[in-house]
Amino acid sequence: MTGTEAIAHGHTSGGFEKTPGWLDWYDGPSVPTFRVPVGAVDAHCHVFGPGAEFPFAPERKYTPCDASADQLFALRDRLGFDRNVIVQATCHGADNRALVDALRRSGGRARGVATVRKDVTDAELADLHDAGVRGVRFNFVKRLVDRLDTASLEEIVTKIAPLGWHVVIYFEAEDLPELYDFFSGIPTDVVVDHMGRPDVTKDPDGPEFGLFLRFLRENPNVWTKVSCPERLSVTGPRALDGEQHAYTDVVPFARRVVEEFSDRVLWGTDWPHPNLKDHMPDDGLLVDYIPQIATTEALQHKLLVENPLRLYWPEGA
Numbered sequence: 001m002t003g004t005e006a007i008a009h010g011h012t013s014g015g016f017e018k019t020p021g022w023l024d025w026y027d028g029p030s031v032p033t034f035r036v037p038v039g040a041v042d043a044h045c046h047v048f049g050p051g052a053e054f055p056f057a058p059e060r061k062y063t064p065c066d067a068s069a070d071q072l073f074a075l076r077d078r079l080g081f082d083r084n085v086i087v088q089a090t091c092h093g094a095d096n097r098a099l100v101d102a103l104r105r106s107g108g109r110a111r112g113v114a115t116v117r118k119d120v121t122d123a124e125l126a127d128l129h130d131a132g133v134r135g136v137r138f139n140f141v142k143r144l145v146d147r148l149d150t151a152s153l154e155e156i157v158t159k160i161a162p163l164g165w166h167v168v169i170y171f172e173a174e175d176l177p178e179l180y181d182f183f184s185g186i187p188t189d190v191v192v193d194h195m196g197r198p199d200v201t202k203d204p205d206g207p208e209f210g211l212f213l214r215f216l217r218e219n220p221n222v223w224t225k226v227s228c229p230e231r232l233s234v235t236g237p238r239a240l241d242g243e244q245h246a247y248t249d250v251v252p253f254a255r256r257v258v259e260e261f262s263d264r265v266l267w268g269t270d271w272p273h274p275n276l277k278d279h280m281p282d283d284g285l286l287v288d289y290i291p292q293i294a295t296t297e298a299l300q301h302k303l304l305v306e307n308p309l310r311l312y313w314p315e316g317a
């Protein structure tokens with residue numbers, strides 16, 4: 001079954017109408033050929049709804065298909081991962097109920113990154129912490145959210161820092177110059193989603209990716225996820241039909257980051273892959289992408305086990 005055929009199955013959306021052209025997640029993932037190390041963490045994934053139980057936010061920019069916690073945990077087991085970091089998706093706005101429900105049902109095997117507003121109370125933050133939340137996400141991708149003013153975000157940082165939380169930032173490479181100083185001023189740990197979304201048609205030694213590398217070099221508190229080759233790739237080939245050398249145009253970018261910043265990199269599936277436009281990867285084959293970017297067992301162990309445990313389970317696994 002290909003990703004395109006999976007659409008015909010039509011995952012539900014809890015009475016909501018999916019965004020036209022929405023690609024559903026692929027429900028027949030292969031068991032990866034690459035065996036992830038014991039204790040591996042899928043450090044970037046989401047839950048959507050289910051919409052009937054946890055309605056999507058009125059201010060959302062897209063309406064996805066349902067992707068429940070149970071479905072996520074089934075994928076985790078099939079791919080050989082031990083734990084998840086579940087990141088609040090923008091389709092749920094600052095309503096973290098679906099995330100919290102998933103964390104509570106994970107039996108301690110998932111941590112979360114929430115979205116909060118500046119008026120969030122200490123009691124609400126304490127409840128999120130109790131559920132397993134360890135960070136907040138600031139999103140600067142214009143197609144996903146309305147722009148927030150940086151003063152509000154600074155207020156949020158002041159509130160979450162005492163909890164030992166970090167800030168996850170999602171932005172497009174072309175916006176880094178404008179946001180550079182704001183990001184550099186965040187005092188907590190910072191995690192950049194999807195390698196700051198480089199344009200992989202450009203040179204990895206060129207100025208655009210160079211600025212991102214400089215950002216990591218100058219700020220030892222900044223980490224990044226070397227995730228989402230399926231979003232960044234222009235040439236493919238896609239992680240479909242048994243392909244184990246997928247997304248070759250993204251490899252030089254991700255490998256560079258893994259090798260230079262081996263203690264500050266994370267990897268995640270990005271399941272259920274919101275807003276992909278032209279294909280839906282087989283998550284098993286996406287896992288087979290990992291050894292292309294982390295080429296030794298030592299690098300793989302840092303990427304998949306040591307680093308995420310240090311950030312999300314510092315008290316010990």
Ligand SMILES: O=C(O)c1cc(C(=O)O)oc(=O)c1
Binds near residue numbers: 088090091144231274
């Ligand atoms: O590129 C995206 O569309 C996307 C969206 C979301 C979200 O809606 O939260 O999260 C991601 O990690 C990526």
